[in-house]
Amino acid sequence: MDPKSLAHAAQPYHDYSYDMMPLPYSAQPPPVFHSPAGRLHPSHPPTGYHPSYYGQHHPLPASPAPVVHSNPEKLAISTLFVSGLPDDIKAREIHNLFSRHHGFDSCQLKYTGHGNQVVAFATFTNHHSAMAAMGALDRTIFDPETGATLHIELARSNSRKRPRGGAPYMIIDKRTRVHEDDENDWSNDGDDEPSDTENNNSRNKGAFTAAQSRKPDRKLANGQTAQDSEKAAVNSRPCSTLFIANLGPTCTEAELEQVLSKFSGFRTLKMKGRSGMPVAFADFEDVESSAAALESLRGTTIGSSDRGEIHIEYARSKMRKA
DNA sequence: AGCACA
Numbered sequence: 491m492d493p494k495s496l497a498h499a500a501q502p503y504h505d506y507s508y509d510m511m512p513l514p515y516s517a518q519p520p521p522v523f524h525s526p527a528g529r530l531h532p533s534h535p536p537t538g539y540h541p542s543y544y545g546q547h548h549p550l551p552a553s554p555a556p557v558v559h560s561n562p563e564k565l566a567i568s569t570l571f572v573s574g575l576p577d578d579i580k581a582r583e584i585h586n587l588f589s590r591h592h593g594f595d596s597c598q599l600k601y602t603g604h605g606n607q608v609v610a611f612a613t614f615t616n617h618h619s620a621m622a623a624m625g626a627l628d629r630t631i632f633d634p635e636t637g638a639t640l641h642i643e644l645a646r647s648n649s650r651k652r653p654r655g656g657a658p659y660m661i662i663d664k665r666t667r668v669h670e671d672d673e674n675d676w677s678n679d680g681d682d683e684p685s686d687t688e689n690n691n692s693r694n695k696g697a698f699t700a701a702q703s704r705k706p707d708r709k710l711a712n713g714q715t716a717q718d719s720e721k722a723a724v725n726s727r728p729c730s731t732l733f734i735a736n737l738g739p740t741c742t743e744a745e746l747e748q749v750l751s752k753f754s755g756f757r758t759l760k761m762k763g764r765s766g767m768p769v770a771f772a773d774f775e776d777v778e779s780s781a782a783a784l785e786s787l788r789g790t791t792i793g794s795s796d797r798g799e800i801h802i803e804y805a806r807s808k809m810r811k812a
Numbered sequence: 813a814g815c816a817c818a
């Protein structure tokens with residue numbers, strides 16, 4: 491962006507950063523927010539709930555005048571960062587909250603993976619609209635039951651531009667992300683029906699598939715997969731079924747079975763070919779025996795392995811019977 | 813305090 495144009499800008503909020511066109515007023519949703527859950531009670535007069543784009547001036551109780559950023563970099567930001575969300579928030583709720591505000595484009599809900607923490611990003615067509623929505627919605631009491639209060643600020647960077655016809659909201663889920671090739675919910679092999687997590691948005695799987703990008707699946711002469719098995723996040727919740735990965739492509743069920751059968755409490759083994767990268771699920775009688783096996787197997791290499799030590803952790807879910 | 817997607 492040209493700094494000179496900044497210097498000559500007459501008004502602090504004139505939008506010179508984007509050539510996007512604002513939504514027509516007719517496209518704005520009706521002013522009343524209907525929420526079956528009874529959420530969304532702004533803690534200050536409802537500036538944001540009426541289409542007040544026609545010159546009416548609302549006294550803003552909390553913030554007397556719009557804050558002018560000293561940092562010109564901020565003027566180019568048209569994405570808001572939202573925290574303080576309840577952990578059962580739905581992307582749709584975020585969308586409903588922001589979409590009634592002028593210049594809204596899209597939003598993303600992100601499960602950070604730190605506990606149940608959830609944050610969101612709301613993208614507007616320009617900085618001015620983003621600031622207006624922030625002024626209207628910051629400090630909104632989002633859930634009167636719990637008192638959950640939204641905190642809204644400018645994001646550090648803008649969202650990637652949404653492709654034309656792209657989804658109006660997306661979900662980014664970093665919860666219990668283990669290594670890309672360690673998709674270890676063993677019941678989830680073929681068709682993906684999310685039975686236990688309800689956060690799936692059927693429209694955009696694109697948000698989830700950050701996988702399958704960087705794994706060198708060619709065998710390398712020097713065993714340099716150490717970074718892989720060491721950095722891999724591990725499911726530490728004990729389970730009587732173990733998940734085993736980083737096996738060589740020639741690893742057989744018989745070979746693994748032989749290794750596992752010397753552990754007491756070992757029941758059955760199931761292997762799944764994961765596009766040339768086999769993974770295995772080993773079921774034990776109880777968590778005590780699976781824990782013992784896990785302890786003694788971690789750091790070991792089996793015969794067929796060509797990529798260093800096996801990756802072993804508790805499975806996300808217990809193997810079902812029979 | 814927690815800030816991603818490319």
